[in-house]
Amino acid sequence: MTEKSFPSPYDQAPAAGAEGWKNLYAYNLVFQDNRREVEEGKFWFCDSQHWPTVVKPFETIGLEFSVSCLGQYNTRHLLIPPANGIEFRLHNGYLFMSPVGVPEAEVAPRVPEFMARAGHYFQNWDTLLEQWQGKIRGTIDELGALSFDALPDKVDINDVTSGKGTGPNNELLAQYDQLIALTYRAWQYHFEFLNLGYVAYLDFFSYCKEVFPGIPDQAVAKMVQGVDMELFRPDDELKKLAKLAVELDLTGLFGQTHNPEATLDAIANAPHGAEWIAAWTEAKDPWFNFTVGNGFYAHDKYWMDHLELPLGYISDYIGRLQTGQTIDRPVAELVAERDRISEEYCELLSPEQLAAFEGKLGLARQVYPYVENHNFYIEHWTMGVFWRKARQLSEMLQAQGFWPEADGMFFLRRDEVREALFDYVTGWAVGAPAIGPDYWPDEVARRRVIVDALQSERPQPALNTPPAVITEPFTLMLWGITSDQIKNWLGDSDAPEGEFRGMAASSGVAEGPARVISSSDQLSEVREGDILVAPVTAPSWGPIFGKIRATVTDIGGMMSHAAIVCREYGMPAVTGTGTASSQIVTGQWLRVDGNNGTVTVVEGHVHDVTLANDAAIQLEQAIDGTVLEGSHA
């Protein structure tokens, strides 16, 4: 029997040990008991694409800023006629979203407003975008200048004699406020252009669907996609450094990349090493402001702060260069394929249709790179600096006894952090110990238990009764949440046992052993020839895309990172399967059909992951005569 509805959040008890979880979050972020009727009347879907794990109290800043700024641009800046923003709630620690429509009567009056506002951006795209670059870099510089040091025993004599009149406590509080305000500002910049990028894409997309009914989504994406975007630059920099190491004969020095200092020292002291170090230093800033996560979690590891990560990837690339492999993305092929596709569709159009098609395609291509590139500037660069500063603050307060572990602060809401800071500066001012060290350690420990308990259960894909048809443009495009997808989640799919259906996000067919990765910490487990299976992937996983044969994700649509990166690498991807990563087991043999959006577990064909990988794959191929198509692996 299939269900017609998802559970109500009010009927969903949290995991054992997580009772009282709601109090971890601000009141407006959870379903309140007295709002049951209102909240049950809405359909909520889980955004595990951006928040795949439980959000700790301080980390709600990411979802609050991003989702509210997304809404702000639709609702207040651009007045997108049919779409306001997205409401969001945390339920059992996971984020759920519900798009907000515009009342019928307000839609038409918004049209001229939208045309004037959005029209201005499209007409002045290049100059406004250049201005944007200056704004975001300025904001990042301001964030970078913040520092959270312990308060000194006494105020500097110069501050006294100059008649400054305030102490470092004042600065500390101001810096904290700045940290929050600058980050909020950056998130507004994030959406200044993003929604416009999407509507231009959507316009081209709708036109393609009209003139070529049933055109695959992938065809539209391929025609628009740029191939040389800044988001790929960090990975490209690693490849350049790997090639340079080969050229300069430094390859023997990458044996202990887990120790970056020793590695870099050895290189610096080697003949020609200085040249490599100079290239490394130049690449590092800004391109290593890149996270292996997605920028929304305090534990996200940034290359800049963990140099063993880029060094490890470089070492990996060196190894592949030495065995004669090509490590570059097939850029020329991708461009040729993009041009072929566009030209062939163009040939089928009447002159009148062709003019519209080319105009829309041109605009979509002009604005599209931002849709990817902003990610580097905000999620990676800005948030990298934000988390570094936040960790510094948490460690400073740890040193003051507020919590025993370095990450203690992330179990506080950001307003509670400000309270704790007030507590700290008050203690400093009055000369008596702050109260925090007697209060927070137990409270943080209590909260940690709750977060861990919440973490032990996966969220529902959605809550309440879904609408008959999903029409909201952003839900469709950003999250890939279609009526079919919802049917899948409700167990209404007609997919046979052992088969997963999702979006045919990148074409080609490949077979190989599954490698299920649920967190970026497991990335080092990925072996040559694996099929990556993950709830969601992050752009910074670039370096592993050269090793794998295909990607399968639980969530995400045509424009999800997995889809985009796989198209860039010319390998199959099936996204938005709903449950693949929790049902597929590492080592199972998979057939990924990126043309039809299916993933099949090949029965009785378990791949021995303990075998040396290449040998194992050759063995599998010898047994099966497996033919790989559409894969550059």
Next chain:
Amino acid sequence: MTHAPFIQFFDSVDAPLHDLLGGKCASLVALTQAGMPVPPGFAITTAAYDAFIDAAGIRADIHQLLDGLDADDIAEVDRVSAQLRFEIESRPVPAELHALFVDAYHALQARFREPVPVAVRSSATAEDLPDASFAGQQDTYLWLTGIDDVAAHIHRCWASLYTSRAITYRLKNNIPNEGLSMAVAVQKMVNARAAGVAITMDPTTGDRSKIVIEAAYGLGELVVSGLVTPDNITVDKIMLMVVKRVLGDKHAELVPDPSTKALAELEVSAERRAQLSISETEITAIATIAKKAEKHFKCPQDIEWALDRDLPDGENLLLLQSRPETVFSSKAQTPVTPAGGFGIESITRSLMVQAGKA
């Protein structure tokens, strides 16, 4: 002057000359040369027919018998036809000519793992002329095995140039007997596991970005004649991705019966009916050939294809025919031109349409 060749394999590099090959063989050679996988085979050219007639010394007799014949005098036409066919069939094929047939037949068989049956088809020079739909006037022989049988039927094919039907047709259409000749196709008989048609457009909408494939089990006759409901698969022509599948009932299949050397219509099991008659890989292969044919002939094509049981995977898709699509293409097209333009007006319109507000 060197004489024209007696044998031309379909995949030879020589030009498909109509006078030498007749209509059918010329088209098979042209398709093969365009890279289309037509069933392998060879043509016995008109030069071979002419050499045979000259060796038999009956050219003048033929003209004499046909001269002044009245198309309406059926009894006389039948009498002349019988005599001409006897004259041709009773004369031996010169040994050197026969040896060429034997060699060509064995060369063809050498392409298969085991001996395959062949079809022997007539390919007259007077067929496929602009105003003469001459196809089917002469004989075709199916499921022949062994060189003796094949050689005998080549001989009979020649004789079929003078069936009563053919003679009458030529008389009524004022096609002169002078220069009349005949080539013969010896072609691997398609042993179809599945077959059907493909049109390089969506005939229901006229959308040229699609290829619609109809497929069923066995030979394609049941699909073409509409006697089974085939699987119907729509493929995007540019991406070569399946965009729609409709499972057909395909309750029957036409397959060769080796014991009777004829075709038998068998019932398809429920289990086989419940699945597509062709695989994803085969769908892509069919769409690829259809697209290639369209590109080659520069207009939408209506093709007939078959998947041969005897050929290895990857080489088993055969193209039996490719002709311009005429049903939709001949209609005056008045495509509904969707909201054109670009920029903010069209973006606004798209947003409203998407949200169901326009």
